[in-house]
Amino acid sequence: MNINFAAAWATAQTLLTTVGLNVLGAIVIYVVGRWVIGFVLRGLQRLLLREKFDPTLSRFLGNTLAVVLNLILVLVILGNFGVQTTSFAALLAGAGLAIGAAWSGLLANFAAGVFLIVLRPFKVGDFITAGGTTGTVQEVGLFVTTILTPDNIHTFVGNNKLFSDNIQNFSSTPYRRVELTAQIAEETDPHQAIAAIRSRILNIPNVLKSPAPEVDILSFSPTGPTLAVRPYCSNEHYWQVYFDTNMAIRDTLCCAPFPSPVQVYGVKQMSAAAGN
DSSP: OOOOHHHHHHHHHHHHHHHHHHHHHHHHHHHHHHHHHHHHHHHHHHHHHHTTOOHHHHHHHHHHHHHHHHHHHHHHHHHHTTOOHHHHHHHHHHHHHHHHHHTHHHHHHHHHHHHHHHHOSOOTTOEEEETTEEEEEEEEOSSEEEEEOTTSOEEEEEHHHHHHSOEEETTSSSOEEOOEEEEOOTTSOHHHHHHHHHHHHTTSTTOOSSSOOEEEEEEEETTEEEEEEEOEEOGGGHHHHHHHHHHHHHHHHSSTTOOOHHHHHHHHHHHHHHHO
16 A cells, blocks of 8 residues: 655644644633733722722622633633534533532532622621631632631631521621639628729720720639629720730739638638548
8 A cells, every 4th residue: 555655744734733823822812811811800900999899899709700701711712723612612501510410519609609798797807707717807709718817827618608607797896895704712802803803904905995894793603703804895906905804803813802712712621621
């Protein structure tokens, strides 16, 4: 069998040239497309920033537009290789149904993200507890919400987990109550201890005068009454007031005329044992 090498080489050259041009065209389309997408996204962010759109909505719109534009870029590149984009779109729709059934959790996260944007239980910058995580909201994405915890760790929580769980938003009100307790001995005059602690707390920086700090008997135990110590402060000063209040309780009750409840209780137990 005779092989026409000249004809085969000519065919190969034509094929390689066509493929090469298609690959080169795809590279050019990708580079230009990515530049255009970046330009459009930056322009959108500048527009939303100038119009003072909410940061939560701005980031969500930016992420959604980025996904749509990148999908269009993929379709254009496939069209450059001669793939019928209409058939591909139908194939993509069919695959989407199958993927949707398999990745229902992913789609649930996307739907929950939309509801989080619409219903607005929190926004970027709010301090929340949701989905078992406590921290400051950094971003509400298409599928996950980024939360920065107090120990400076970025935590990514699925939107569906947030939306289906209880959400506590500590930033939605102008102030917050610090919850602490103080143990006093049974021999201690509770009125005197309450007055001393309340006076000391009022001198702590960033403790609000209105509403006034609450110091009252919360419960009783064998060692003596337990006091509820509850100063109010803005959310940004919560931990500073929390730790300063703890120190104020210690400094107030460690000295006379307030005996240690543990020591008093221990002496009573020893006396009772000796009596028996």
